[in-house]
Amino acid sequence: MKKLKAALIVGATTVAICLAATGCGKETFDTTSTAKLTFNGYDGYGTYQISNEYEWIEDVIDWYGDSINDLQRLQTETQLRDVVDYEVIADENLSNGDTVKIVAKISKSAEKLAFNLKAEEIEVVVEGLDEVKEIDPFENVTVLFEGVAPNGRATIKNTSDNYNVYYEFDKNSGLSNGDKIKVTASTNMNEENFVKRYGKKLSVTEKEFTVEGLSSYITSIDQIPEDIQNKMKSQAEDSITAYCSTWDEGNKLKKLEFMGYYFLSGKEGFSVNPNNDIYCIYKVTGSFKGALSTDEQKDRDELGQIDESFYTFYRYQDLMLLPDGTCSLDISRGARCTNRAELKCGYWSWGFSHYRVEGYTDLDTMFNNVVTKNIERYSYENTVK
Numbered sequence: 001m002k003k004l005k006a007a008l009i010v011g012a013t014t015v016a017i018c019l020a021a022t023g024c025g026k027e028t029f030d031t032t033s034t035a036k037l038t039f040n041g042y043d044g045y046g047t048y049q050i051s052n053e054y055e056w057i058e059d060v061i062d063w064y065g066d067s068i069n070d071l072q073r074l075q076t077e078t079q080l081r082d083v084v085d086y087e088v089i090a091d092e093n094l095s096n097g098d099t100v101k102i103v104a105k106i107s108k109s110a111e112k113l114a115f116n117l118k119a120e121e122i123e124v125v126v127e128g129l130d131e132v133k134e135i136d137p138f139e140n141v142t143v144l145f146e147g148v149a150p151n152g153r154a155t156i157k158n159t160s161d162n163y164n165v166y167y168e169f170d171k172n173s174g175l176s177n178g179d180k181i182k183v184t185a186s187t188n189m190n191e192e193n194f195v196k197r198y199g200k201k202l203s204v205t206e207k208e209f210t211v212e213g214l215s216s217y218i219t220s221i222d223q224i225p226e227d228i229q230n231k232m233k234s235q236a237e238d239s240i241t242a243y244c245s246t247w248d249e250g251n252k253l254k255k256l257e258f259m260g261y262y263f264l265s266g267k268e269g270f271s272v273n274p275n276n277d278i279y280c281i282y283k284v285t286g287s288f289k290g291a292l293s294t295d296e297q298k299d300r301d302e303l304g305q306i307d308e309s310f311y312t313f314y315r316y317q318d319l320m321l322l323p324d325g326t327c328s329l330d331i332s333r334g335a336r337c338t339n340r341a342e343l344k345c346g347y348w349s350w351g352f353s354h355y356r357v358e359g360y361t362d363l364d365t366m367f368n369n370v371v372t373k374n375i376e377r378y379s380y381e382n383t384v385k
Contacts, residue, residue: 027063028116029056031084031104037124039094045195046094046129050102053086060115083110084117093192098126132195134203137165137185143209148275148320149176149216150268154209156183164188164198179211217275218319218327219265221381224278228319228327232334233258236280236314239336243358250289251355254307257283260384262313262371270377274317279370281384284359285309290345293352300347308345311366312337312359339369 034055041047057080061073068076089101104119140160147153152175156167170182185205187194195201218224224232237256244253262279266272287305291298315335320328341361346354360366363384371380 026114026116028118029060029063031056031106031117031119032102032122035086035102035104035122037088037100037102039126039128041094041129042132042195042199043129044093044095044132045192046096046098046126047196048088048090048094048100048126050086050088053102053104054081054084057081063115083107083113084119094126094129096127096129100124100126130199133200135162135200136203137162137167138183138204138207141167143181143183145175145211145214147175147214149211149214150174152176152211152214154181154211162200164194165202175211175214177211177214177216180208181211182206182208213323215323215328216321217265218321219276219379221261221263221278221383223321223327224319225327228329231331232278232314232316232329233280235331235334236282236336239314239334240282240284240312243336244284244286247286248289248355250305252287253284254287255283255285257285259283259311261381262367262384263381264371264374264378265380267377267379272377276317276319277378278316278319279313280315281311281313281363281366283309284312284357286357288343288345288355290347290355292344293346293354297348300349303347306345308343308355310341310343310357310359310361311363312357313366313370339366 032053035053036051038049038051039046040049054077057077060080061068061076064073064076083106085105085107087103087105089103091098094100100123102122102124106117106119110117137160140158142157142159144155144157145152146155151173154169154172154175158167164187165185166188168184168186170184171179172181175181183206185202185207187202189197191201237258240256241253247253259281262277262281264277266275285307286309287307289300289303289305291303291306314337316329316331317333318330322328337358337360339358339360340356341359343355343357343361346352360369367382367384371382374380
């Protein structure tokens with residue numbers, strides 16, 4: 001039977017497809033026959049794109065053949081696009097193996113067309129999505145510890161190619177060997193957007209590190225090796241002996257006796273300078289040309305020798321333990337006591353003139369000035385007998 005083409009009725013603003021048709025039946029066009037889905041992205045985060053969904057309209061145009069002109073063809077295509085809408089039913093983030101549906105929705109007005117439109121629900125299985133690559137953000141990332149405990153610092157050295165990963169310490173200063181610190185890895189976007197953009201996701205986001213390899217300030221006397229103590233005392237005794245050699249003629253060092261240490265170490269939570277002090281304590285006995293202040297007035301040349309003792313120290317600061325366990329001390333930074341004490345002996349010269357020495361006449365005064373005045377911020381050890 002010869003197929004009759006429908007005539008187009010042109011109205012004021014639209015072109016309506018003729019509602020009447022003759023023949024033994026209407027032509028039927030499948031509105032889902034040309035629709036295609038393309039899947040992009042990564043498994044678990046995939047997206048879809050629908051295309052070619054209206055290409056079936058070309059079959060309608062061909063069906064009309066030469067019975068319509070170019071303008072009518074364009075108007076027909078526009079009208080049919082208004083008659084049929086498409087919906088894709090899919091999860092937001094697709095995975096390989098998921099099922100996606102294409103549904104064509106045909107408006108009621110299509111019943112008046114000179115041909116039939118049918119819509120079959122199409123199911124499409126998702127495939128071809130790339131696998132997401134899991135990356136360990138701490139691979140090729142090193143935490144470096146620098147400085148001196150308890151004021152060590154932590155920094156990140158990143159030799160990986162994960163330039164879009166950022167690192168944050170829960171604590172990166174005020175560190176000592178043995179401390180635990182946590183490093184958090186993150187991106188500048190949420191996981192979903194990061195995967196969609198780079199095809200990667202972090203396998204872990206936190207890692208704990210133990211602080212090690214820092215030099216540290218010594219906190220007790222027993223951390224100072226014997227050979228270092230011997231060097232400290234040797235330098236102290238040389239310095240005190242050299243000082244005594246500057247006394248007035250007739251006065252001389254008779255005995256130098258090491259008595260022990262005062263050791264001060266900064267308390268936890270206090271920022272102190274120096275971080276530690278160690279005082280080598282000595283009893284100095286000198287032979288002085290003179291007399292006691294209560295003696296009968298005599299010219300100095302007429303006086304004999306008298307022995308008198310006092311106490312002094314030699315001080316070192318900021319003793320450290322190096323990462324290899326050895327003790328570090330700058331001997332050249334040691335310093336002798338600068339306090340001036342008045343001895344009981346001396347000589348008469350326009351009144352009684354006492355000898356003055358670098359040190360203290362009693363241990364209690366020395367301990368008070370050296371230790372007691374600093375116990376707010378320093379802990380101490382005292383080995384002086």
